[in-house]
Amino acid sequence: MNRTPLAAPPRPRRAVTIRVRILAGVLVLLAAGVIGNSVAGALTLRHYLEDRGEDALRDSGDRVHEVLARGPHTLNDGQLAALAAPVLGITVVGRDGTVVDHVGDDVPDAVNELTADRPDQVVTLTDHPSVPDLIARRIPTSGLTAGTANGEVSVSALVLTVRTDVDRMTVADFISRQAGSVGITLVLASVTALLILKFGLRPLKQMADAADAIASGAREERLPTYSRRSETDRLALAVNEAFDVQVRAEDNLRSFAADASHELRTPLATVSGWLDLYHQGGLTDPGDLDRALERVDGEVGRMRLLVEELSLLARLDAGRPLDSAPVDLRRLAADVVQDAQVIAPGRTVRLHAPRPVHVAGDGPRLQQVLNNLIGNATQHTPAGAAIDVSLEESGGRAVIRVADDGPGIASEDLPHVFDRFWRAGTSRGNARGGSGLGLAIVQAVVHAHHGTVDITSPPGDGTTVTVVLPVPEPVPGPGQGAVPGRGRTRTARRR
Incomplete structure (x- = not known):
């Protein structure tokens, strides 16, 4: 052939x-x-x-x-x-x-x-x-x-x-x-x-050499720049910024993997310890066995919550749109405050919302924002510290404030409060603390609603978290019309 x-x-x-x-x-x-x-x-x-x-x-x-x-x-x-x-x-x-x-x-x-x-x-x-x-x-x-x-x-x-x-x-x-x-x-x-x-073209050659060095593993190497006027310098600055972003992303990924593995290691070790004790015959008493199962169930629930929070952050990072429907923030805040009062009856949790405020958004996710903020304040303040939740509409935006009169947050810790898996060096109330994802989820959900979130904590004067969400323009119904020259609509008077 x-x-x-x-x-x-x-x-x-x-x-x-x-x-x-x-x-x-x-x-x-x-x-x-x-x-x-x-x-x-x-x-x-x-x-x-x-x-x-x-x-x-x-x-x-x-x-x-x-x-x-x-x-x-x-x-x-x-x-x-x-x-x-x-x-x-x-x-x-x-x-x-x-x-x-x-x-x-x-x-x-x-x-x-x-x-x-x-x-x-x-x-x-x-x-x-x-x-x-x-x-x-x-x-x-x-x-x-x-x-x-x-x-x-x-x-x-x-x-x-x-x-x-x-x-x-x-x-x-x-x-x-x-x-x-x-x-x-x-x-x-x-x-x-x-x-x-x-x-x-010498700057371009130097830039190419530096880029080759970075590609070979020199992560700290950067393209040389001389001034901000020439095109090559502008290109070098842009490429350096891209390299910095990549390095930060890699560092964040490594930190994320390390933190996630650390968060999962503790409950897995607890579950593994109880199972080993059971296999070795150390849980012969029915009461001890029930207590072991409760501990295993608690740690499994903790891992399930961590995975759900990570999954939510992954979806938000991917830019997947959230559900959008009319949400009554006053009713939502009232439910969350009532739940907090039931969970911690010794706490003073107050709601200040004189009138309803409606936004377009994902109701369960916004409720999670309020739960995280109030839960964070409850967890990291002394038992006698009061928590005040206020809601108002100002300038076409809904403003939610969650304030406590606890000891506050150290100034060097404030830039990191929205980082994932971050915890303050010394807990403000609870020795164990949460997963470190609560405020990160708050920020991600608020940004997905095209809003902003800010935190202030003057030394010794408590902490205030402010969430600002856009309020949609009302749609004129029958017999209503927009007032000329105004962004809001009002009911037209009948003659």
């Missing part, structure tokens, strides 16, 4: 560096500009020389016609030279068609022959074997004589000529000089551009 040989994989194309691309682009643009300018200069020079020759022929022809207009006239050598001054040559043709005199022209006979059948016209002679490149104009004459060595002879025509081969040589010399200038300019531009790119 014949097998088709596998085609060799294509070779990867060599990456073209930014330096080479910029240099090539600059040189192409510069070459196009310089060459275009040289071509335009050569064309302009050629047209100028051509126009100059034709103007010279025209001026000399006009002077010949002025001489002929004076009537019969005899030209001597001086007058003939004066007529030829604007041009390079003049040929005098006798009545028999032969050349009787000339000034400037080296080949008067050939010029006479080539222009014989084209009177009073500008004739261009190029690439002729016996005549250099030139333009000529043959002017017929009558009543004009010319003084020669053989006496006066009648003149039948004057042929004016302008050499153009010299002009062509001038243009060719200009082009050759321009070509040399273009080459020198491109060489100097290449050297200058290389030097500029070498120093100008």
Whole structure:
């Protein structure tokens, strides 16, 4: 069986560096500009020389016609030279068609022959074997004589000529000089551009080296910056910020994993200890067995609560939308306060809510926010400390405050109260404390409702947590309309 040989994989194309691309682009643009300018200069020079020759022929022809207009006239050598001054040559043709005199022209006979059948016209002679490149104009004459060595002879025509081969040589010399200038300019531009790119792109090379070092594991390495004005510095600052965010995320992930494992290790150790004691026959008394099962059930419940809280935070971090429905915050707060009074009957928990406040949100999650705040205040304050819950609407926003008159939070601990698994170094009331996720869940839920949460704790003056939630605009019903110029709506008066 014949097998088709596998085609060799294509070779990867060599990456073209930014330096080479910029240099090539600059040189192409510069070459196009310089060459275009040289071509335009050569064309302009050629047209100028051509126009100059034709103007010279025209001026000399006009002077010949002025001489002929004076009537019969005899030209001597001086007058003939004066007529030829604007041009390079003049040929005098006798009545028999032969050349009787000339000034400037080296080949008067050939010029006479080539222009014989084209009177009073500008004739261009190029690439002729016996005549250099030139333009000529043959002017017929009558009543004009010319003084020669053989006496006066009648003149039948004057042929004016302008050499153009010299002009062509001038243009060719200009082009050759321009070509040399273009080459020198491109060489100097290449050297200058290389030097500029070498120093100008040095920050990018240093950034690439630093990025390679970071990718190799140097987590503390950062891209160099010199100022905040250049594009490379702005890029370096942005990349450094991205690296910092990544490092913080990795640190948070490691801390999260360590804290979560720590939180699960204690209940797992408790459950494992009771099970080991049971297997070893240490729980023979029914009362001891019941107590062991209660402890195991409590620790399992603790682990279940921790997993539920972690799951909620994961959903909120993923940006999954919460349910949205009308929520009466006063009723919700009243239920939570009543539950707290039942759970801790020796506590003073008061609600200050003079009027209902409605928001659009997830009712169970908002209830969890209030439960966490009141539970946190109950857990971390002395038994005699009072807890006040206030609710009001201000500026189109619902404001919830949970304040206690406990010892407060140390100033160095305030920036960390919303961190996950964070606990103060010394508990304010309970020796064991919770999972350390309560305030983190509060912050996540409030932010998911497009609100804000803030905590203040003056030294020795208690702690106040303030939650601000947006209040939706009321929808006008039948017989209602929006008052012009106001964001809120009011019931329109009936006439």
